[in-house]
């Protein structure tokens with residue numbers, strides 16, 4: 388590959404490349420409730436490092452494993468949902484803005500790896516770890532990985548290009564978010580040239596939904612309220628039980644609600660455990676929910692952010708809705 392797209396002046400890129408070259412064993416982890424960018428980053432980087440040097444041990448892990456809609460990616464069968472043994476020369480965290488987001492596998496990996504590379508694109512990144520590849524202007528963590536591989540002058544095989552394009556497509560909602568710039572499409576072009584099908588990735592991610600997840604939407608639609616530019620929905624444990632669902636973390640609902648013309652921001656309150664609530668927020672172009680997420684102990688991007696709070700769902704609603712109304716009624 389040529390390195391025309393590479394920010395070669397950043398010493399962290401060189402440090403990261405050196406740390407990777409020096410390590411015989413590498414653990415890569417990503418964030419809880421992984422999305423297309425999390426798994427795309429895990430497998431894109433994992434498959435790249437495996438093909439670069441088959442003698443290195445490359446382990447991949449994420450709590451609870453890979454969601455089924457991402458099973459088409461090469462290498463999913465090698466992703467471990469739990470770590471109970473092992474030690475590594477290097478751990479790389481991808482697409483996670485803080486240490487807690489890397490879950491139990493991240494905690495285990497940190498305790499058993501002397502060096503940690505923090506590779507991410509969240510503006511809210513806490514700068515944990517020893518080497519930072521944190522680029523908030525990158526649309527996805529897979530964009531940062533593309534740049535890293537580019538800086539190492541690696542050729543990109545299709546089993547790397549496909550997961551990398553998956554992260555680009557899912558985090559930009561199909562190249563529609565406001566951070567999508569000509570260079571985003573240039574990287575997508577390079578990944579397509581390397582064998583990734585934009586049509587297949589789009590169909591398997593953005594255009595895919597399990598009927599059971601849709602049943603949960605049907606169940607919670609009566610809870611939807613639009614008030615002062617804020618549209619909200621509530622997903623309780625009882626709703627999950629009513630439709631036989633186990634996973635309240637589907638973030639498609641907040642993106643769907645954010646389409647509503649009369650709303651500037653959308654939020655879905657999800658009861659993840661008794662007394663624990665996670666929120667998924669979306670903002671229209673010109674509005675920003677990242678700061679609010681950060682102030683609530685979470686993180687994210689201007690247009691998509693979230694947090695998990697140790698408080699009952701109705702208390703979280705009473706606290707957060709007025710703050711969102713202030714955002715929705717601020718100057719765009």
Ligand code: AMP
Pocket residue numbers: 484488638641666667668684685686687688691692693694695
């Ligand atoms: P979601 O609404 O789950 O799709 O998440 C939107 C964005 O917010 C993503 O970039 C996530 O990384 C971020 N995010 C969601 N939940 C949390 C959390 N509990 N802590 C930090 N960031 C979060």
Ligand code: MN
Pocket residue numbers: 418421422423424425482
């Ligand atoms: Mn993610």
Ligand code: MN
Pocket residue numbers: 424425482508526527528558
């Ligand atoms: Mn991401």
